[in-house]
Structures are given as C-alpha cells and as structure tokens.
Amino acid sequence: MITISVEILKPGIFSSIQDQGRDGLAFYAIPRGGASxxxxxxxxxxxxxxxxxxPVIECVQMGLSLKFNxxxxxxxxxxxFGWTLNSKSIxxxxxxxxxxHSVLACENSASMAKAYIAFGGSLKSSISYNSYATLPAYGWGGNQGKKLRKGDLLEIETESSKKLSTYPSLQFKIKPKSEIYFNPGPEWEVLDNAQKDLLxxxxxxxTSESNRMGARLKGPALIHDIQLTYSVPVLPxxxxxxxxxxxIVVLEDGQTTGGYPRIGYLNRNQLNAFNQYLPNQSFRFVNR
Amino acid sequence: MKLLQLDQIKYEIRQYGNEFLILKNDSCGAVCNSLIGKSILDKKLPFIKEVIASEEEILIALSETELIDLNALTGISVKANQESKQWTIPLLIDNNGDWSHIASRTGFNQDAYIQAFLQSKLTMQMAGFLPGFPYLKGLDKALYCPRKETPSISVRAGSIAVGGPYVGIYPVDSPGGWNVIGVTPLHIINADHIPPGFINPGDIIKFKLIDKPEYHVLKNKGLSLNDYNFS
Structure with missing residues (x-):
C-alpha cells in the first residue's frame, strides 16, 4: 500500500466528498446526505x-480539475463534462x-448534472456520524465538512498500480430520461382533477434556486388553499x-419534517434520474 | 386499513409502495409519537431504514431488501421519558423579521405580538426539519401564523421563528418557511452527539428578552444553550 494525493486545481461549482449517506439518523433530523x-x-x-x-467526489453542474501527485x-x-486527462479526451x-503528475480537467460542457469520480483504493477524509457525506452547513463529513476548494489535497491509499493493456469499461451510455414516474403521496387528494391533469x-x-437540500421546480401553478396544521415527516x-x-422535491441533504402537503414521492431509482437534470431542463411527470 | 397497537396506542397503517409506511394516530401527540418512534428505532429491525416521528404520524422508511415484519413491532413498550429539563433562551427581537406577514395574519403588531409571545409556556414536541431544530408548542392560538407563501432562501443561524402552532430555532443558516421574530446568540447544536440538539421532547422552554449589547456579549462568549443554562 502506498499513499498518494490529488490536488484540486479548480473546484467547479459544488464539488464535495460523498458516500452512501447516513442510515437511521432521520429520527434526529440528521439528513441522509450522500451521492445524489x-x-x-x-x-x-x-x-x-x-x-x-x-467515498467519491461528486461534481454538480460543472466538472473540476485536479492533479495526481x-x-x-x-x-x-x-x-x-468533456473530461480530459493531460488534455486528451477521456x-x-x-x-x-x-x-x-497527470492533470484531470474538463471543458465543462454538461450532458447531465452530476458526475462521480472514484479512485482505486481508499479516499482518506474526515467523517461525521459514521459517513463521509459532506454537509457544509454543519461542517460535517468529508474534507472537514467543506466543499472542495482550490489547493485542497485528498489522500488516497492505493496499491502501486501498473498500466493495464486493456481497461474494463461499461459498454452503454446512460441516457437522460425525459419522464419521471410520480407516485401519489399522503396528501395527493389536496389536488382537484384539473390540477392532477396539469401535473x-x-x-x-x-430552477437555479435549488441545492442539495431541495429542488424548486417551475411548472404550472397548482393553486390551492390547503394548510397543514402540523409539520409532517418527509424523505428524500x-x-x-x-x-x-x-x-419542491426534497433531496439528500433535505429536512426530515415539513409543513407543506406531500402530494407525491419519487422512488429511489426515479430520484437518481431526477437528480441528473440540469437547471431549466424540461421534463414531465408520468402517472405510474 | 390495517391497525396496529403499540403500547396501547392504536395506529392506522398506510403503505406507500416499497418505500415507506405511515403509522397514523391523531390523538397521542408529538411527544408520545416521539417516544414510540424511539422505541421502534431502538429495535434495529432489518426492514426499517428510518423512523421519523411527528404530531400525528410515525413514518417508517423501508429497506429495499428486507421483508416488512409488523409483528416484530407488537411487543414495543415505551420507556418513561427522562426528567424534563427547563431551558431559558435569550431572544433579541429582529426588527427586520417577518412582522408585516405576522401582522396581516394575526392582527398583532410587533410589540403586541412579542408581549403575548413572552407569556407562552412552550414544550419541546419533537426533533425534525434540521439537526438541532426543536419544535416547540404552547403558543396561544391567537399567535398562530401560517408559513410563508414561498420559503426564504436563507434564514440566519439562531433565528427564532413561528410557523402554524410551532416555535422553532434555526441551528444553522438554512432555507426556511417560518416567520422570523428574533434571534438567539447561543449555539443550539450539540455536534457529534446523538441527538444533535440539547432540548428533548417534554422539556420546557422560556424565552427571555435581551438587548443588542447583551446579544453581542453572549455571542462573543460563544456559549452553547447548555453552557448558558447549566454552567
């Protein structure tokens, strides 16, 4: 085993260390976090x-560049994101x-919203509540709880690696979906039939007013005057x-209770696809 | 509709796909649901990924791989809550708070609202929303103010806000839909601990008015809620 480091040259918009997230802590309002x-x-x-x-690096809406030491x-x-290694497209x-001394960079074209960079070996970083999932508002998780910044060094414990003659690759392209399956949620019936049709x-x-806590959508206004008396549980x-x-779609770093009617939910697979939409990219909800 | 009885409390069970269950009981309240929720969580059953308790519901997020086994829940008994603590929380009125929304929805101006607010005897109901955020209840009904039409992008750390029947304290800067009335200089997060806040369901809270100089003195000391009350 040897330890190498990678140095962040340009961090992109929001690059952070993420893992599977935290299980079993929503009871204490600790968000699950983790890869979107x-x-x-x-x-x-x-x-x-x-x-x-x-743990891996998650890049949001823009890639990053880093140097392998x-x-x-x-x-x-x-x-x-138009990834290059030493200026050659990869x-x-x-x-x-x-x-x-190789440099990973990108041209910042974007086919989808999120990229994941995994390094062979173990990425060494800080953990909070048993997870590397970075939660910058609290300073919890990887990289001392901060998003990646220029000059940050990440340590990777790896086996000394020899170049292979052929490389395993996945022989398919993941295509962004234009439809997301919508499941009716606990307060589905606050919508009337005309509103369900609009949906x-x-x-x-x-919209661009979105982050890892929640995605604010723009779409038809489903006007109603329903107020929940009490806050109710929510999940990503x-x-x-x-x-x-x-x-609003509640996301990985989102709150665990909220006071707005929960008209629907996305299952985990649909949420994975949804989280790959870029801001302003148009999609439709379909009834399952 | 399935029914389940947990420690003499009856819950209606609704299942949503393979994703989650909602156990509904609209009479026992948030403190009671929190205690039952905690007992469910502590059983560490393989089919349960998350438990979230609230006023009328306990939500159980389901594991992708394990079968639901409701019988495993039937033996649950609630441990009596530990002794409830009393907390005093210093409050500086925020003149830039959401007073116009509060006035339009309650009829109280800023001074009248604060006067009435300070008379409230509040009880911590449940954890939720954000780590360390306490849901407090006990406001007079006349002081209930609905959440904002569109939540604010950022509410600063320490903000004390009202939403419907609740009072809450924002532990960190966060988006938020409640109406801000003031701010406390104390840290209310107990990081790296479970639970991540100091106040527990059943605890009693009183707010105490402070002025700007007092706010800055306390802020500079960097005190936590626990330091201020118990040391």
Missing amino acids: DLNSFHLANSLVGNDIHS GSCYFAICGSD PVNQLIHAEK FNKPFAI GFIQLLPSGQL
Whole structure:
C-alpha cells in the first residue's frame, strides 16, 4: 500500500466528498446526505474495484480539475463534462490509469448534472456520524465538512498500480430520461382533477434556486388553499406543494419534517434520474 | 386499513409502495409519537431504514431488501421519558423579521405580538426539519401564523421563528418557511452527539428578552444553550 494525493486545481461549482449517506439518523433530523445519483456512484466504485459504498467526489453542474501527485486508477460516471486527462479526451464509464503528475480537467460542457469520480483504493477524509457525506452547513463529513476548494489535497491509499493493456469499461451510455414516474403521496387528494391533469400534462424544470437540500421546480401553478396544521415527516424524493402552487422535491441533504402537503414521492431509482437534470431542463411527470 | 397497537396506542397503517409506511394516530401527540418512534428505532429491525416521528404520524422508511415484519413491532413498550429539563433562551427581537406577514395574519403588531409571545409556556414536541431544530408548542392560538407563501432562501443561524402552532430555532443558516421574530446568540447544536440538539421532547422552554449589547456579549462568549443554562 502506498499513499498518494490529488490536488484540486479548480473546484467547479459544488464539488464535495460523498458516500452512501447516513442510515437511521432521520429520527434526529440528521439528513441522509450522500451521492445524489446512487446508480452512477455505485458504478464508479465498481469500475475501480472498490466497495460500492466507498467515498467519491461528486461534481454538480460543472466538472473540476485536479492533479495526481502519484499514479492511480480512477473512473468517472454520470455527467460527461468533456473530461480530459493531460488534455486528451477521456470517456466516462471506463477504468482509467493516471500517471504521476497527470492533470484531470474538463471543458465543462454538461450532458447531465452530476458526475462521480472514484479512485482505486481508499479516499482518506474526515467523517461525521459514521459517513463521509459532506454537509457544509454543519461542517460535517468529508474534507472537514467543506466543499472542495482550490489547493485542497485528498489522500488516497492505493496499491502501486501498473498500466493495464486493456481497461474494463461499461459498454452503454446512460441516457437522460425525459419522464419521471410520480407516485401519489399522503396528501395527493389536496389536488382537484384539473390540477392532477396539469401535473401530468405540463412540463416542469428545476430552477437555479435549488441545492442539495431541495429542488424548486417551475411548472404550472397548482393553486390551492390547503394548510397543514402540523409539520409532517418527509424523505428524500418527497414532493411538497407550496402555497404558491409550485413544487419542491426534497433531496439528500433535505429536512426530515415539513409543513407543506406531500402530494407525491419519487422512488429511489426515479430520484437518481431526477437528480441528473440540469437547471431549466424540461421534463414531465408520468402517472405510474 | 390495517391497525396496529403499540403500547396501547392504536395506529392506522398506510403503505406507500416499497418505500415507506405511515403509522397514523391523531390523538397521542408529538411527544408520545416521539417516544414510540424511539422505541421502534431502538429495535434495529432489518426492514426499517428510518423512523421519523411527528404530531400525528410515525413514518417508517423501508429497506429495499428486507421483508416488512409488523409483528416484530407488537411487543414495543415505551420507556418513561427522562426528567424534563427547563431551558431559558435569550431572544433579541429582529426588527427586520417577518412582522408585516405576522401582522396581516394575526392582527398583532410587533410589540403586541412579542408581549403575548413572552407569556407562552412552550414544550419541546419533537426533533425534525434540521439537526438541532426543536419544535416547540404552547403558543396561544391567537399567535398562530401560517408559513410563508414561498420559503426564504436563507434564514440566519439562531433565528427564532413561528410557523402554524410551532416555535422553532434555526441551528444553522438554512432555507426556511417560518416567520422570523428574533434571534438567539447561543449555539443550539450539540455536534457529534446523538441527538444533535440539547432540548428533548417534554422539556420546557422560556424565552427571555435581551438587548443588542447583551446579544453581542453572549455571542462573543460563544456559549452553547447548555453552557448558558447549566454552567
């Protein structure tokens, strides 16, 4: 085992260390956290031969650039931000070997919203509540609870790696979906039939006023005058109806209770797909 | 509709796909649901991923791989709560708070609202929303103010806000839909601990008015809620 480091040259918009998130702590209002697209996260870890729950770098809406101060394997899954290694284009969904001094960068075109960079070996970083999932508002999780910044060094314990002649890769492209399956939630019946029609017949998009706590949508206004008396439990994937008639999808770092009607929810797979939408990218809800 | 009886409390069970269950009881209250929720959580059953308790519901998030086994819940008995603590929380009125919304929905101006608010005897109901955020209840009904039409993008740490029947304290800067009335200089998070806050369901809370100089003195000391009350 040897320890190498990677140095963040440009951090992108919001790059952070994430893992599977925290189980069993929602009772204490501690958000689950963790990778927004668990499928891409698991694939990236699988390609480098790690346990699929190992910590990775998650990039949101924009890639990052970093320098390898030692050789190691890595793989990128999720969004193709126009990734390059030493200025040469590299594919997503493939195991790649980086020599010492290599520079990973990107042109910042974006096919999807989230990319996951897994390094072969163990990424060493800080943990809170038994998870690397970074929660910057609290300073919890990886990288001392902060999003990645220029100059940050990440340590990776890896086996000394030799370049292989062929590389395992996934022979498919993950295509963004234009439809998301909607499941009726506990307060589904606050909508009348006309509003239910609008929900399934008009396009929606995530607005730029969104973050890892929640995605604010713009779409048809589902005007209503329902007020819940009490705050009720919510999970990542729950869809809340605001008094303004707009919707919020609760995400990984989101609250555990809220006072808005829960008209629907997305199951985990649908949430993975939803989390790959870029702001303003149009999609539809379909009734399952 | 399935029914389940847990420590003499009857719950209606609703199942939502393979994702979650909602156990509904609209009479026992948030403190009672929190105690039962905690007993469910402590059983560490493989089919249960998360438990969230609230006023009328206990939500159980389901594991993707394990079968639901409600019989495993039937033996649950609630441990009596530990002795409830009394907390005093210093409050500086925020003149830039959501007073116009509060006035339009309750009819109280800022001074009248604060006067009435300080008479309230509040009880911690449940954890929720954010780590360390306490849901407090006990406001006079005339002081209930609905949540905002559109939540604010950022409410600063320490803000004390009202939403419906509740009073809450924001532990960190966060988006929020409640009406801000003031701010406390104390840290209300107990980081790296479970639970991550100091106040527990059943605890009694009183707010105490402070002025700007007092606020800054306390803020500079960097005190936690626990330091201020018990040391």
